[in-house]
Amino acid sequence: MRRWLTWTTGFWLALFAVTWGLSTYSFQLYRALDARWIVRFPRGYQLSTEDWITAFLDWLVDRAHFVLFTFRDVTRAIAALIEAPYQVLRNLLIEGFQSGLGESAVQLAPSLSWIAVIAVAVAIAHYARDWILGALTGACFLYLAIFGQWESAMITLASILIAVPIGAIGGLLLGIAAYRSALVDKLLRPILDLMQTVPVFAYLVPILILFGFGPVAALVATVIYAMPPMVRVTIVALKGVPDEIREAGQMVGCTRRQMMWKVLVPSARSGLMVGVNQVIMLSLNMVIIASMIGAGGLGFDVLSSLRRLDIGGGIEAGLAIVVMAIALDRVSQAFATRGVQEPLAGNVLQRHPWVSTSFAVIAGTLILGQFIPAIQSYPDALTLTTGPFWSDAMEWINVNFFDTFEAIKLVILQWLLLPVKGFFTGIPWAWGIIAAGLFSWKLAGWRTGLLASVFMGFIAASGLWDKAMVTIYLCGVSVFLAMLIGIPLGIWAAERPGAGRIILGLMDTLQTLPSFVYLIPVVMLFRVGDFSAMVAVALYALAPAVRYAAFGLREVPEPLIEAGRMAGCTPRQLLFRVKLPLATPQLLLGLNQTIMLAMSMLVITALVGTRDLGQEVYIALTRADAGQGVVAGLAVAFIAMIADRVVHAAADGQRRRLGL
Known part of the structure; x- marks a missing residue:
């Protein structure tokens, strides 16, 4: 044991010493040996990966033909399938239903009133758990109306209501496929790793090229970003179903299809709802990034405030996203823990009191809203704003604590950031590849060490x-x-x-x-x-x-x-x-x-x-x-x-x- 500790300590000290020495004296080494390649990967040997990917996407969009259709036809079909329900939800929540375009458009029906949307949200929350959750959800949606974020919030909600079902259902089906087939599982794992580790901005560009600028491209990006956790949770949830339940299904003669959809999936419902919760939260986290390619809504408000350095407007729109996230998160968690309820007795209205109440509120506000505008749309005169408060608070902090913040910043820069930056940026690429391989091999085995060396080699060969x-x-x-x-x-x-x-x-x-x-x-x-x-x-x-x-x-x-x-x-x-x-x-x-x-x-x-x-x-x-x-x-x-x-x-x- 003592020999192992001595050898391990010596290994790490030697690795650090060599890395520190090379990072500190790499420039002198380069000057002494007159070898630029020691510090910078030779340009003549760099990979042309960027050109290959760009050329492939150009071919895919402009020249790829299948038997009966082109790839552009496929992307347009996907866009149409997503855009149709998305537009219906936008009409239902905020824009209303119209016939015609421009000045000749005729209003066929108004959107749901703000009162009706809050009532439906409260009904769903109460059905999921109790009155406390219903009151919390209603307060969250009421906040959006009072603080002037209703229209943007409804656009964001329409995106969430499209992205979450696609991500949840797609993730469920892929998870089931991986659960049934070990080969599918092995193929999916590296793809899921890439989907969860590749920065969102990186695949916004191909999506922008394939689907164009607009809400459809934003929805596709959101689904890609939010789906992987659902796949992983589905696999874990299905594997976690007790053996007794599986055996009971086999004893009653269930087919493979019945075993999956009538035994395993219902038994794993609580775990699957955790995956749905993750899809919801990741979709909400994506709304700002997706606004860069045309999503609109609260995300666009935050992004535009950031560009203008409007601290008050940015925080106010950001808090609206947080409030919506709290409501959706709590409701989805409540559905995850909700047990099987006994059906109510009586007629249709008595068996489904919240559904009937929601329809009554929708119908009532639809009629009254034609005569009382405040019922249809929250009155602008009653709108509050916290933007000036946040701006004034930030200005007060800057005026009174500027010297303190600058002192803290200077100390951390001089004694932490700059020395660490000098250490890493001075590491020659060749030794960096070797050191990454040795470090990974020591902690995770030779396969991971080899993989780390290959990955770092790709980074160096790409000029990055x-x-x-x-x-x-x-x-x-x-x-x-x-x-x-x-x-x-x-x-x-x-x-x-x-x-x-x-x-x-x-x-x-x-x-x-x-x-x-x-x-x-x-x-x-x-x-x-x-x-x-x-x-x-x-x-x-x-x-x-x-x-x-x-x-x-x-x-x-x-x-x-x-x-x-x-x-x-x-x-x-x-x-x-x-x-x-x-x-x-x-x-x-x-x-x-x-x-x-x-x-x-x-x-x-x-x-x-x-x-x-x-x-x-x-x-x-x-x-x-x-x-x-x-x-x-x-x-x-x-x-x-x-x-x-x-x-x-x-x-x-x-x-x-x-x-x-």
Whole structure:
């Protein structure tokens, strides 16, 4: 054991020493050997991947012909299938039904009134759980009307009501296929990994080329972004159905189809609803990004406020997204835990009281709204706004705490960001590939080490090495700070239940805030640059660090804690010598999720002046350059996949060492 520890320590020290030396003296080494290739990958040997991808997409859109149709016909058919129900929902929720175009258009029927929409939302929430949830949901939708966000919110809601069913049903079918076939499962896993790690901006460009600018392209991007969790949850939920239920289905003679749809899927309903909840939350998180290709709604309001640096308008629209997310999240969670209810007796109205009440409210407001405009549309005179409050608050903070913030920023830049950046950006590409392979091999085995070397080699051969090192530096520092703050908060939440409810509630709020919302106050306080990006990423990635730390400590077996107490451990010793070591696997999984969120946020921080792979992806989006966007996105995905496999392997190894 002592020899193994000595060898392992020596390995890590040697790896760090060589990397530090090469990163510090790479320029001198380059000058001494007169070999530019040591520092920068030779341009003549770089891959032409960007050109290949761009040429392929051009061929696919303009010249690809199948037997009876072209690829453009396929995309137009998909767009028509999505656009038809989406337009119906927009008409129903906000625009009304019309005949004709322009000035000759004739109003056939108005949209649902704001009162009717709130009543239906309350009815659904009450059906899912109880009056408390109904009141919360009604208050959330009423907030949208009172604070002038109703029209944008209804456009966003129409997008969610289309994207979520497509993502949930598509994910369910793919999950069932993977559950039934090991081959499909193996083929899907790397695809799902790419879908979850490639930055959203990267596949916005191909979608923009294939589907054009508009809400349909935004919906397609939202479905792609939100579907993977549903696939994974479906596989896990179906595998988690108890064997007794399967055997009961076999004993009554169920066919394969009946076994799936009448036994397994109903039994896994609670788990599947968790997947639906994830689809809803990811779809809401996507609304701002999707607005860049024509989604509109609340996302467009936040994006336009960010471009104007309108702190009040951006926070107000962002809070509207949070309020909608809270309502949809709580209702979907209620459906996930809702048991089978006894059917009510009586006639149709008595058996379905909420359905009949909803129809009555819709009909009543439809009629009265023709005579009383305030019933149809919330009166503008009664609208409130918090925009000036947020703007004034941010201005007051800037005026009174500018010197303090600048001092903090300067200290962190000089003593943390710049030294770490110098370390990573100075690593020569050749040694970086070798070091990544050795690091991954030591923690996760030779296959992962080889994969890491191949991935890093692709990044270097694509001419993105310098950008990738900046990405790793920003992600590393942000994750370090998130874990440094998150683990103590998680410990506090686990050790103090009262504080835990407040802390975990705050984490719920942070997770429902759209990623763009973090940028607005950060830019106003710290302006653009790496420091602002680091703060935004650390805040966005904080939640899993807190949650997994709290979960890991709460899951420590009680007999082991009692054994520690009987051995005379103080509360401090019990925490650091019993609980935290046993919670290490969960802490590592929290680290994994923190890294994944940080990588996804880094692409968005390109808007505040970072010079990393995220900037490459964003520039590709502004130029509609599919090749550049996909290659830079793959580089981000490869870094994320290496981190994912290494951290998972470390967590599994720790479990084995602890005998868990």
